[in-house]
Amino acid sequence: xxxxxxxxxxxxxxxxxxxxxxxxxxxxxxxxxxxxxxxxxxxxxxxxxxxxxxxxxxxxxxxxxxxxxxxxxxxxxxxxxxxxxxxxxxxxxxxxxxxxxxxxxxxxxxxxxxxxxxxxxxxxxxxxxxxxxxxxxxxxxxxxxxxxxxxxxxxxxxxxxxxxxxxxxxxxxxxxxxxxxxxxxxxxxxxxxxxxxxxxxxxxxxxxxxxxxxxxxxxxxxxxxxxxxxxxxxxxxxxxxxxxxxxxxxxxxxxxxxxxxxxxxxxxxxxxxxxxxxxxxxxxxxxxxxxxxxxxxxxxxxxxxxxxxxxxxxxxxxxxxxxxxxxxxxxxxxxxxxxxxxxxxxxxxxxxxxxxxxxxxxxxxxxxxxxxxxxxxxxxxxxxxxxxxxxxxxxxxxxxxxxxxxxxxxxxxxxxxxxxxxxxxxxxxxxxxxxxxxxxxxxxxxxxxxxxxxxxxxxxxxxxxxxxxxxxxxxxxxxxxxxxxxxxxxxxxxxxxxxxxxxxxxxxxxxxxxxxxxxxxxxxxxxxxxxxxxxxxxxxxxxxxxxxxx
Amino acid sequence: xxxxxxxxxxxxxxxxxxxxxxxxxxxxxxxxxxxxxxxxxxxxxxxxxxxxxxxxxxxxxxxxxxxxxxxxxxxxxxxxxxxxxxxxxxxxxxxxxxxxxxxxxxxxxxxxxxxxxxxxxxxxxxxxxxxxxxxxxxxxxxxxxxxxxxxxxxxxxxxxxxxxxxxxxxxxxxxxxxxxxxxxxxxxxxxxxxxxxxxxxxxxxxxxxxxxxxxxxxxxxxxxxxxxxxxxxxxxxxxxxxxxxxxxxxxxxxxxxxxxxxxxxxxxxxxxxxxxxxxxxxxxxxxxxxxxxxxxxxxxxxxxxxxxxxxxxxxxxxxxxxxxxxxxxxxxxxxxxxxxxxxxxxxxxxxxxxxxxxxxxxxxxxxxxxxxxxxxxxxxxxxxxxxxxxxxxxxxxxxxxxxxxxxxxxxxxxxxx
Numbered sequence: 001x002x003x004x005x006x007x008x009x010x011x012x013x014x015x016x017x018x019x020x021x022x023x024x025x026x027x028x029x030x031x032x033x034x035x036x037x038x039x040x041x042x043x044x045x046x047x048x049x050x051x052x053x054x055x056x057x058x059x060x061x062x063x064x065x066x067x068x069x070x071x072x073x074x075x076x077x078x079x080x081x082x083x084x085x086x087x088x089x090x091x092x093x094x095x096x097x098x099x100x101x102x103x104x105x106x107x108x109x110x111x112x113x114x115x116x117x118x119x120x121x122x123x124x125x126x127x128x129x130x131x132x133x134x135x136x137x138x139x140x141x142x143x144x145x146x147x148x149x150x151x152x153x154x155x156x157x158x159x160x161x162x163x164x165x166x167x168x169x170x171x172x173x174x175x176x177x178x179x180x181x182x183x184x185x186x187x188x189x190x191x192x193x194x195x196x197x198x199x200x201x202x203x204x205x206x207x208x209x210x211x212x213x214x215x216x217x218x219x220x221x222x223x224x225x226x227x228x229x230x231x232x233x234x235x236x237x238x239x240x241x242x243x244x245x246x247x248x249x250x251x252x253x254x255x256x257x258x259x260x261x262x263x264x265x266x267x268x269x270x271x272x273x274x275x276x277x278x279x280x281x282x283x284x285x286x287x288x289x290x291x292x293x294x295x296x297x298x299x300x301x302x303x304x305x306x307x308x309x310x311x312x313x314x315x316x317x318x319x320x321x322x323x324x325x326x327x328x329x330x331x332x333x334x335x336x337x338x339x340x341x342x343x344x345x346x347x348x349x350x351x352x353x354x355x356x357x358x359x360x361x362x363x364x365x366x367x368x369x370x371x372x373x374x375x376x377x378x379x380x381x382x383x384x385x386x387x388x389x390x391x392x393x394x395x396x397x398x399x400x401x402x403x404x405x406x407x408x409x410x411x412x413x414x415x416x417x418x419x420x421x422x423x424x425x426x427x428x429x430x431x432x433x434x435x436x437x438x439x440x441x442x443x444x445x446x447x448x449x450x451x452x453x454x455x456x457x458x459x460x461x462x463x464x465x466x467x468x469x470x471x472x473x474x475x476x477x478x479x480x481x482x483x484x485x486x487x488x489x490x491x492x493x494x495x496x497x498x499x500x501x502x503x504x505x506x507x508x509x510x511x512x513x514x515x516x517x518x519x520x521x522x523x524x525x526x527x528x529x530x531x532x533x534x535x536x537x538x539x540x541x542x543x544x545x546x547x548x549x550x
Numbered sequence: 551x552x553x554x555x556x557x558x559x560x561x562x563x564x565x566x567x568x569x570x571x572x573x574x575x576x577x578x579x580x581x582x583x584x585x586x587x588x589x590x591x592x593x594x595x596x597x598x599x600x601x602x603x604x605x606x607x608x609x610x611x612x613x614x615x616x617x618x619x620x621x622x623x624x625x626x627x628x629x630x631x632x633x634x635x636x637x638x639x640x641x642x643x644x645x646x647x648x649x650x651x652x653x654x655x656x657x658x659x660x661x662x663x664x665x666x667x668x669x670x671x672x673x674x675x676x677x678x679x680x681x682x683x684x685x686x687x688x689x690x691x692x693x694x695x696x697x698x699x700x701x702x703x704x705x706x707x708x709x710x711x712x713x714x715x716x717x718x719x720x721x722x723x724x725x726x727x728x729x730x731x732x733x734x735x736x737x738x739x740x741x742x743x744x745x746x747x748x749x750x751x752x753x754x755x756x757x758x759x760x761x762x763x764x765x766x767x768x769x770x771x772x773x774x775x776x777x778x779x780x781x782x783x784x785x786x787x788x789x790x791x792x793x794x795x796x797x798x799x800x801x802x803x804x805x806x807x808x809x810x811x812x813x814x815x816x817x818x819x820x821x822x823x824x825x826x827x828x829x830x831x832x833x834x835x836x837x838x839x840x841x842x843x844x845x846x847x848x849x850x851x852x853x854x855x856x857x858x859x860x861x862x863x864x865x866x867x868x869x870x871x872x873x874x875x876x877x878x879x880x881x882x883x884x885x886x887x888x889x890x891x892x893x894x895x896x897x898x899x900x901x902x903x904x905x906x907x908x909x910x911x912x913x914x915x916x917x918x919x920x921x922x923x924x925x926x927x928x929x930x931x932x933x934x935x936x937x938x939x940x941x942x943x944x945x946x947x948x949x950x951x952x953x954x955x956x957x958x959x960x961x962x963x964x965x966x967x
Contacts, residue, residue: 066935066937068844069840069843069844070935072847073667073670073671073839073843073849074670074674075671076671076848076861076863078847079846079847079848079859080860083856083858083859083860084858085857085858086649086857086858094962095650095962097646098649098846098854098857098859099845099846099847099858100846100847100848100858100859102847104847105847106844106847106859107844107845108845130679130936131936131937133929133937133938134840134935134937137841137929137937138844141642141844141845157715198823199682199686199789199823200686200716201788201789201822201823325819328674328816329820334672334673335673335674335676335816336670336674336675336676336677337674337675337676337677337819338677338678338679339677339678339823339825340679340682341678341679341680341681341684341685342681342685342715349674527713528681528684528685528714528715529681530679530680530681530684530707530936531569531681531936531938532558532569532570534557534558535560535569535938535939539939
């Protein structure tokens, strides 16, 4: 069944972007794309009784970056405990690669495991522009996935100087250049201004109007400037924001202030769970999920992914250097910090979310509250901020929690309730996600938020990325082991086994810009950089850039 | 004929990976490498390398040689060894080959820079890319190293002289301290020196860490008191860079040094900011660590024989060579650590790399390739893990990555028989 045409016959189709909610029908494929029909003699994959969905789309994970590789290097014990022998592919495929798993699997294992879950598209959500060349090399070694990366901005010296000088006008051209130079797909902002504050001795910025040093630069100014630049360039995905004060008691005030600062502007708030805590200032931690999700519910220009915490091992890896220092100094675990010149930072601390820990339980509950209180699943989508809140391998268990209240209640009984006073989840949220809502938060929604017109749906012309599940009362098992997965029309998983591992496509942008800005950027490089401007841009990004709609 | 000069060539003569080298070429020879230091000039040479294929000491066809290498690997057990001067693209192919062969995989790192990496795996580390040191560090502490010897432009490009975003006055805004440990001395440019005997070094690092953490120690020797004073000075700086040589040198270092420096640099991030800058040698050895890590989860010393990567850092290549039937060296065979070179004597070996046919030991197979950044284009990593593009400046023999892929194909074929 590797021909150019295929009929997936008689499956129960969940394709929310095209209005199919459990519709029994055929899905036809030709040359890697969905078509209206194929001739009667085309090969048939019998999907009767099975659930058919578009391939999964991960809007936010960390799996292919210099920071991830530093985390891999830090964690030999994590890898030693999870060996990954090479899968046995069909003979025509040639040898597969072995690797290791754990919270941050090696690259080939990452591609195989995502495919084995039925995910066919994923984005690495935080790449230092200086290290983009490294990310593309890792992505070259991450099979199956169509993949891209988000370029870190918001602590870059050049941008901060433009804002300080009141030169916001040239930022759009700078952003466009930087996205093209790094082969990135979107603008990622992490702790705006706060990483530079960490590096310069100010330690952090903790509210949107706190100035960076003696300058006029504030998180608000950074966010407004970058949001306007991204929206002005008509980027398919708006700025992807990890706000200030991640992981702190009482940080919901900062989160709401950040959202209000960007009211009226398209923006995506990532791993929102880590930004929704009440308490602080002597008061105990509490859930502030309800107030934050209410903002998202009432602002159609805003979207979020949840960043669910799952009980078990994790590795925290982020550009947010100050938060990792705090985690290191409070947990006593091993810690990596890397200051990246003129751009950003990197912090890594291995971690474990224990159900007996009150804060971990609160985090778990906050994430579920966000899911269950969200009114529009198209704008509040699934992530664990892999590997920060848990591995992408925990998505099936998370889906079970969303679809099955009794599973949540059972987990809740085992967890530490000390900080759950006032929690909507503890008070009993009855909602259970439907299969269609799962299809939205795991594929259709992320694809739409990313502006990927050919992903996340099964309409004519879409990429033929399809996942087929055998229904099972054990929902975690069902979503962990798809029966078939097709990538660009090719069967990569058959009868639950990975049989092919083709190269994926690189998803990146090359927006147009006025190259007058480059004279100024080059001067900046000449004055302060240690990499020549002519050596900065990634020279070989595979595949044509994704077209930006006019 | 003289071609237009390459304005921003990347030199892999040491781990500084200076990318401001202006290389001129005439008639397929490098004539000048402006801005390069002595090491760099020697590394570029005239760009002329042999292009031979040898089997058992005699000229052979490439496909014969490729088959012979595959036969060595299929018999096993084997070691695939990443030597210097490969692009990361070639390193990735060599790791894939080791995986396919179920071989041991290692690199120069296991016999040189392993102590620092292992300390980092136990504790983590606080570090920075070289540009952060240039732009921010107002206090530079050189720990038993003078970069001028093995990393000649480190001081001028990254540490001592240049102006930076937070150091508009350049050198006059910086304080330079040398910690001399026995014969391993810091740079002459230091304005303050702390002198330690090798036997005092670990204790001095302990005293410094305690001092940074706010503990007052009494009854210290004058040397250890001086170390404590230096620690206090460090806490008063805005951004401290501690610079040490992560490679093994002519003087044996205290095995506790790496761990002590990692802990000190981390502790300094309480009262101030600090980065530990670990000097690494040339030939893209940081790239070998990076690619091995992303493909296997481990930075070096990988055993593929179980059918998956297993980490064996306790068995460096110089030890593994005593247990395998054959070794494939990929890279420059005349730039190997002394312990590895000694252990190679009497081993069945194949070399695929620059000047393989001139290897300083007997080889079963030798296939000459070009040098990354001189004859082969791709990516190479600076000592701080910043990836840089390297170019083909002059024509060379067949590319290493292509030959390794051919060996893998021959190995797969041989394994099927």
